[in-house]
Amino acid sequence: MTPLEHKYVEGAPDEPVLLLLHGTGxxxxxxxxxxxxxxxxxALLAPAGPVSEHGAPRWFRRxxxxxxxxxxVVFRANQLADFVVASREQYGxxxxxxxxxGFSNGANIAAAATLLRPDAVREAVLFAAMSPLPSxxxxxxxGTQVFLSNxxxxxxxxxxxxxxxxxxxxxxxxDVVAHRHPGGHQVTGNGLVAAAGxxxxxxxxxxxxx
Numbered sequence: 001m002t003p004l005e006h007k008y009v010e011g012a013p014d015e016p017v018l019l020l021l022h023g024t025g026x027x028x029x030x031x032x033x034x035x036x037x038x039x040x041x042x043a044l045l046a047p048a049g050p051v052s053e054h055g056a057p058r059w060f061r062r063x064x065x066x067x068x069x070x071x072x073v074v075f076r077a078n079q080l081a082d083f084v085v086a087s088r089e090q091y092g093x094x095x096x097x098x099x100x101x102g103f104s105n106g107a108n109i110a111a112a113a114t115l116l117r118p119d120a121v122r123e124a125v126l127f128a129a130m131s132p133l134p135s136x137x138x139x140x141x142x143g144t145q146v147f148l149s150n151x152x153x154x155x156x157x158x159x160x161x162x163x164x165x166x167x168x169x170x171x172x173x174x175d176v177v178a179h180r181h182p183g184g185h186q187v188t189g190n191g192l193v194a195a196a197g198x199x200x201x202x203x204x205x206x207x208x209x210x
Contacts, residue, residue, distance in 0.1 A: 004047040004083045008091055011043030016097040016199070019084060019121075020046040021106030023128075025056035031101055034187060038101065038125070038196045045087055045098075049105070051076065059109035066130075066156065073112050073132050080109055081117035099199065100124040103187060104157070108132045111146075111165055115172070118144055125195045127187045128154060130161035131168065141174040147198040149179040149191035156185045 007028045011017070016039060020031040028046035035044055049057035051072070060076040061069040084098065100121050102110035107129035113121040115136040126148045146169055150162040162178075169176045177198055181188045 003079065003086075004050060006045065006047035006083075006087075008046075008087070009044040012041040013096070015039055015042040016099045016123075017043045017045055017093055019098055019100040019110075020044055021059065021080075021100060021102035021110050022046075022049065022057070023104035023106050024049075024053065024058050026103075026106070027057065031103060031106070034103075034192065035101055037192050038199055043091075043093075045084075045091075047080070047083060049109075050079065058105050060105075060112075066158075068108075068132060070133055073109075074116065077109060077112035077116045077132075081113050081120035084113075084120040098123070100126075102129065103127045104129075104185065107148075114141070114144060114146060114174075115139070115168065125149075125199065127191065127195075128157045128185050129165060130157040131164040133168075136168055136172075139172055141169065141172040144169070144172075144174040145176075146174055147177045147179065147195050149181065149188070149195060151181055151183040151185060151188075153183065154185045 018035045020035055022030040028048050049059045051058045051061055061072040063069055100110040107126035110124045111129050112132040114124050118141055122144050124146045129148055166176050166178050179191055179194045181191055
């Protein structure tokens with residue numbers, strides 16, 4: 001058995017498998033409505049965050065609001081990556097396309113796994129993400145593709161940190177599309193439309209604002 005509690009929902013074999021990563025206090029079902037808007041027929045792999053913060057499930061420990069325990073980030077990102085590798089075998093996914101879909105804390109762990117374990121996570125859609133690590137290793141991320149949607153007035157994931165994540169990814173040769181919206185810590189309708197287009201292969205710009 002894989003090491004994370006999770007749910008798996010079968011989907012069309014010609015559609016990407018979506019790895020759903022919830023935010024703090026959430027659970028495996030939280031991002032299902034978003035996933036169905038992005039790719040209605042996709043298989044869903046939805047684990048639960050293994051860390052508890054005063055009873056609220058999370059993906060890694062933090063020392064304070066916005067201050068991450070970076071050692072735990074690395075440990076948990078590898079745990080998630082190992083889960084993905086094991087799930088490919090457990091559910092017979094083979095080399096099917098897999099895309100991580102994360103919000104907030106879930107987006108941050110997806111970003112960490114993308115930076116640290118390109119063998120497991122090569123594509124990600126990140127809503128309200130920020131930089132999870134101060135000095136990621138200089139891995140070659142050629143072939144990695146990431147879509148980020150961030151609010152310009154997000155008090156929990158400051159735009160400067162999100163821009164740092166974009167820079168870290170691009171410096172390692174990842175293909176990054178950075179979508180901006182005028183709101184805060186949220187998933188917007190325009191962000192979902194842009195993410196769905198990205199998921200279907202549309203790459204009109206490297207950055208956009210709606």
